[in-house]
Amino acid sequence: DTEVTQTPKHLVMGMTNKKSLKCEQHMGHRAMYWYKQKAKKPPELMFVYSYEKLSINESVPSRFSPECPNSSLLNLHLHALQPEDSALYLCASSQTQGAGAKNIQYFGAGTRLSVL
Amino acid sequence: DAKTTQPPSMDCAEGRAANLPCNHSTISGNEYVYWYRQIHSQGPQYIIHGLKNNETNEMASLIITEDRKSSTLILPHATLRDTAVYYCIVRVHSFGNEKLTFGTGTRLTIIP
Numbered sequence: 001d002t003e004v005t006q007t008p009k010h011l012v013m014g015m016t017n018k019k020s021l022k023c024e025q026h027m028g029h030r031a032m033y034w035y036k037q038k039a040k041k042p043p044e045l046m047f048v049y050s051y052e053k054l055s056i057n058e059s060v061p062s063r064f065s066p067e068c069p070n071s072s073l074l075n076l077h078l079h080a081l082q083p084e085d086s087a088l089y090l091c092a093s094s095q096t097q098g099a100g101a102k103n104i105q106y107f108g109a110g111t112r113l114s115v116l
Numbered sequence: 117d118a119k120t121t122q123p124p125s126m127d128c129a130e131g132r133a134a135n136l137p138c139n140h141s142t143i144s145g146n147e148y149v150y151w152y153r154q155i156h157s158q159g160p161q162y163i164i165h166g167l168k169n170n171e172t173n174e175m176a177s178l179i180i181t182e183d184r185k186s187s188t189l190i191l192p193h194a195t196l197r198d199t200a201v202y203y204c205i206v207r208v209h210s211f212g213n214e215k216l217t218f219g220t221g222t223r224l225t226i227i228p
Contacts (some may be wrong), residue, residue, distance in 0.1 A: 004159070041159065042218035055213050076122060092160050103207060103214050107159030 006108035021111045023074040023091030032074040033099045035090040050097040081115045120204045120219040134191040139219030141185040148207045151189045153200040199226045
């Protein structure tokens, strides 16, 4: 099973709302990732968690707050977003991080977020 | 980060081999080349990866030049379901962390 499950599939929120995106995998992977993808653009890395610890933050604004409560779950908490944050948010997982690792990332189908 | 260059779009007739080129002239000796594809409204899907040698799996073949500055992804018998954006990516190592930095990709259209 190489499935990464993201919920919800679609989300509409106002600029004052607080919402969360959820990502789950049961492949025993210890690295998990959040990407943002604008329309007709490639995915851009936001955060990387390795063994439940944040290892990479690509200078993402603080209105995006990631959380990794355990090795199977990854959340992205959203607060005070702007309309330009509307995008497809993708979660991925891989076996591990580190040089030489067979770091195949498996992606979920994404959450399509609209900020009004 | 090692940068990749791909043609923005390509067409291929159904049943023919699709050959997708990628230039990665700044690649370092220990950096892998990965190929992913993204079918409309889905998450990216891993296809194949390689370091120096040519690789083949059930989906595709990867041909890497001897100097490692370019590679070609080959889909041997393209079907309509292979219509997608194909990304060539060089995996970057930095202080024990790894990143996949997606380029702009090639939009492959399979023509019936």
